[in-house]
Amino acid sequence: MADSQFVIPNGVPVANLDCKVAFEGLTEKEKLYAHFLAQGSWEGGLIVLFQTSAESPTIFMLLQKLFKAQKVSELEEASLKADNGPTKEDFEALLTYAAAFYSNSGNYKSFGDTKFVPNLPKEKFYCVIKSSAAYAKDAAGIEELWDACNHALYSLGDRERELGLGDKGITTYFSSNCTMQDAEKAQKLMNDKDISPYNTRLFKTVDANGAVIYEIRLASSLTTDESVEEVEKSNKCGTYNFEGDTFKVTRGDYAPLMARMNDNLKLAKEHAANDNERDMLEHYVNSFTTGSVKAHMDGSRSWIKDKGPVVESYIGFIESYRDPFGARGEFEGFVSMVNKQMSAKFSDLVSRAEEFLPILPWPKEYEKDKFLRPDFTSLDVMCFASSGIPAGINIPNYDNIRQEEGFKNVSLGNVLSAHTKEQKVTFLTDEDRDLFSELKAPSFELQVGLHELLGHGSGKLFQKEKDGKLNFDTESVKHLETGAKIESWYLPGETWDTKFPVIASTYEECRAECVGLYLCLNREILKIFSHEGKAAENIFYVNWLNMVRAGLLALEFYTPETKAWRQAHMQARYVILRVLLEAGEGLVEIEPITGEDGKPDAVIRLDRSKIETVGKTAIGNFLRKLQLYKSTADFENGKAMYENYSTVNDDNPQKFMTLRNVILARKQPRRMFVQANTTMEEGKVVLQEYDATVAGIVQSFVERYPDDTTEQIIKDLWTKDKEHFNF
Numbered sequence: 001m002a003d004s005q006f007v008i009p010n011g012v013p014v015a016n017l018d019c020k021v022a023f024e025g026l027t028e029k030e031k032l033y034a035h036f037l038a039q040g041s042w043e044g045g046l047i048v049l050f051q052t053s054a055e056s057p058t059i060f061m062l063l064q065k066l067f068k069a070q071k072v073s074e075l076e077e078a079s080l081k082a083d084n085g086p087t088k089e090d091f092e093a094l095l096t097y098a099a100a101f102y103s104n105s106g107n108y109k110s111f112g113d114t115k116f117v118p119n120l121p122k123e124k125f126y127c128v129i130k131s132s133a134a135y136a137k138d139a140a141g142i143e144e145l146w147d148a149c150n151h152a153l154y155s156l157g158d159r160e161r162e163l164g165l166g167d168k169g170i171t172t173y174f175s176s177n178c179t180m181q182d183a184e185k186a187q188k189l190m191n192d193k194d195i196s197p198y199n200t201r202l203f204k205t206v207d208a209n210g211a212v213i214y215e216i217r218l219a220s221s222l223t224t225d226e227s228v229e230e231v232e233k234s235n236k237c238g239t240y241n242f243e244g245d246t247f248k249v250t251r252g253d254y255a256p257l258m259a260r261m262n263d264n265l266k267l268a269k270e271h272a273a274n275d276n277e278r279d280m281l282e283h284y285v286n287s288f289t290t291g292s293v294k295a296h297m298d299g300s301r302s303w304i305k306d307k308g309p310v311v312e313s314y315i316g317f318i319e320s321y322r323d324p325f326g327a328r329g330e331f332e333g334f335v336s337m338v339n340k341q342m343s344a345k346f347s348d349l350v351s352r353a354e355e356f357l358p359i360l361p362w363p364k365e366y367e368k369d370k371f372l373r374p375d376f377t378s379l380d381v382m383c384f385a386s387s388g389i390p391a392g393i394n395i396p397n398y399d400n401i402r403q404e405e406g407f408k409n410v411s412l413g414n415v416l417s418a419h420t421k422e423q424k425v426t427f428l429t430d431e432d433r434d435l436f437s438e439l440k441a442p443s444f445e446l447q448v449g450l451h452e453l454l455g456h457g458s459g460k461l462f463q464k465e466k467d468g469k470l471n472f473d474t475e476s477v478k479h480l481e482t483g484a485k486i487e488s489w490y491l492p493g494e495t496w497d498t499k500f501p502v503i504a505s506t507y508e509e510c511r512a513e514c515v516g517l518y519l520c521l522n523r524e525i526l527k528i529f530s531h532e533g534k535a536a537e538n539i540f541y542v543n544w545l546n547m548v549r550a551g552l553l554a555l556e557f558y559t560p561e562t563k564a565w566r567q568a569h570m571q572a573r574y575v576i577l578r579v580l581l582e583a584g585e586g587l588v589e590i591e592p593i594t595g596e597d598g599k600p601d602a603v604i605r606l607d608r609s610k611i612e613t614v615g616k617t618a619i620g621n622f623l624r625k626l627q628l629y630k631s632t633a634d635f636e637n638g639k640a641m642y643e644n645y646s647t648v649n650d651d652n653p654q655k656f657m658t659l660r661n662v663i664l665a666r667k668q669p670r671r672m673f674v675q676a677n678t679t680m681e682e683g684k685v686v687l688q689e690y691d692a693t694v695a696g697i698v699q700s701f702v703e704r705y706p707d708d709t710t711e712q713i714i715k716d717l718w719t720k721d722k723e724h725f726n727f
Helices: 020-024 028-045 047-052 056-068 072-081 088-104 122-130 133-137 139-154 180-193 229-235 255-269 275-290 293-305 340-351 353-359 399-404 430-455 504-519 523-528 533-557 568-583 608-631 635-646 656-665 694-704 709-724
Strands: 014-016 200-206 212-219 238-242 245-253 311-319 330-338 375-385 392-395 408-412 588-594 600-606 672-674 677-681 684-688
Touching: 014 694, 020 330, 020 375, 020 684, 028 047, 028 255, 028 311, 028 330, 028 375, 028 677, 028 684, 047 056, 047 330, 047 709, 056 072, 056 088, 056 122, 056 133, 056 139, 056 694, 056 709, 072 088, 072 122, 072 133, 072 694, 088 122, 088 672, 088 694, 122 133, 122 139, 133 139, 180 200, 180 212, 180 238, 180 245, 255 275, 255 709, 275 293, 275 311, 293 311, 293 399, 311 392, 340 353, 340 375, 340 408, 340 430, 340 523, 353 430, 353 504, 353 523, 375 430, 392 430, 408 430, 430 504, 430 523, 430 533, 504 533, 504 568, 504 608, 504 635, 523 533, 533 568, 533 600, 533 608, 533 656, 568 588, 568 608, 568 635, 588 656, 600 656, 608 635, 672 694, 677 694
Parallel strands: 014 672, 212 245, 375 408
Antiparallel strands: 200 212, 238 245, 311 330, 330 375, 392 408, 588 600, 677 684
16 A cells, blocks of 8 residues: 555544524524525535645545445445455545545645555455446446546555655646646736636647747636626736746636536625625625636625624635745635634734733834734634635735735634544643643634734834835834845735745744744733733743644645645744744754664653743744745845745754654544535525534535536536546
């Protein structure tokens, strides 16, 4: 079988994303609004298959046909009876693979970006298929799908093992012949024409004469053949000759899925609670129809104005973690209900934000001119359609809106509180392990709150406007390291993501994590979260301990062969670990030991007496530099500093490269979530729940897409796409 790094083991923990109490508290109108938003989100969620790998759409079609044709129990019974068929463990491995595939919206881990393959022999997988009711019904159709995906289903070639661009891995945000240089060329064109990369993919072709043609394809329900004058103005479709290359900007990527999503958003609009929600959905429909990111920005503006909604949602091409260039957004759509009790704490934090922002280690000139108080609520998620579910979110990601108009923070309460069977806590002393298990949830709630509100919500970008004016005083604002005048800033059209390509996401997550560590020491903030005295000290100790441990666990997400980090948050946590180790004075130590099993192990020691002195000083100094380089658009120095701390080798006392082997040998499987569905029964919305098992996840997706036309749409889109991918 494959290396354990590339399989999901049987027995992976599955947690129920419980939202029943919150859902039942909705009015019938609110339930209808939530239902149609969720239906639209799940339709759009299928886009992620096409953003993950060339084979993901075909694997999805195969799994849907396999599990829609009969119950899991019936398929298992038929498979186990077959000659040379799978064992019970083999069948469980197939179910686990299917559940992981559905949960990650493809065959690459959303958290880590490595490929995973079935943990049973290919011939046993095929035996299950041949034993199925789906095969009996349509042998030719199933064979066609199996032939299309079975090699990629199992293959682990060097380039296929992880997501990346060029020889670093595979990506479907770009055609397989694109390189980082092609991505940079396209970005220059998009900057020049003021085209946002958020909802795009880039395809490169070379004609018979050797001429290169780039297609920048916008996601929209309208296709290029459907010419609309207003659309042309808003998204700049057309052909451009730019620096010797030909660029075609077209629309219509994922068109049928975009159309089905819009149909549901229009139905949701009929049940909206207010004009802000109606305006929001109108703008979103416009964006998803035409491919206009400007329209999505307008929808986000209406969304920000919708204060304290009972049903909260956001939808579109949002996070850029998985684009190797760091600029294109993965689709996500979520629907949730506000948890009023949990939200009260976050509301208090927001109301006192202006009191806490000056504590951060930079002068007021590096802070936004005015803190735009956002909504900050705790939500119980009903639907999260994307490759993964975060614990907290700060959106929108449009810098100009966040800085000048506002944003929202959400903590996903039922994600934080979701329970699975206990997993072993590694790399801690016995004493720390007990305290960690007891306080991890409340300390993480505190970290998420500070990370989202005062981490992502803080700091100013120095910008030159289109009229030539700067948004800061060049005479009074000084460089935080040299004391000299500021000599760099963002030019018109430049954004954080495009100015800091590749590292923008992880750098920003590191900055937000540092803000959380720095501010969690403040006793007034701790009181807001009901932590005082010795209990408060235990909370911030566990928060720092959790960060140090996460920095160590992060080594799992580093690939030595490509020297690449595969997960933005984990790279950020490793960087923080390096900063704290560099602080010295015995603050953090990682001691190699022999485990109880006689194999190499390690234990973390964090001196709690030095957190508020040595630790706070180290994080404060580092955080100030992170903000300096971000504010001043100083990519060169920011990148050099960040990459230095990101280096993994044995040229240090900890010998991180060697330590990585210990981390891999003792890694724990990441939990998966089973989400509910909603259906319409006699004009009313009903919540459908599932068992917290891999079979429950499979069943939820079977019932999520009951319409057979879904597979036909996926097939048509895959057929159109496949010529661009040859990994």
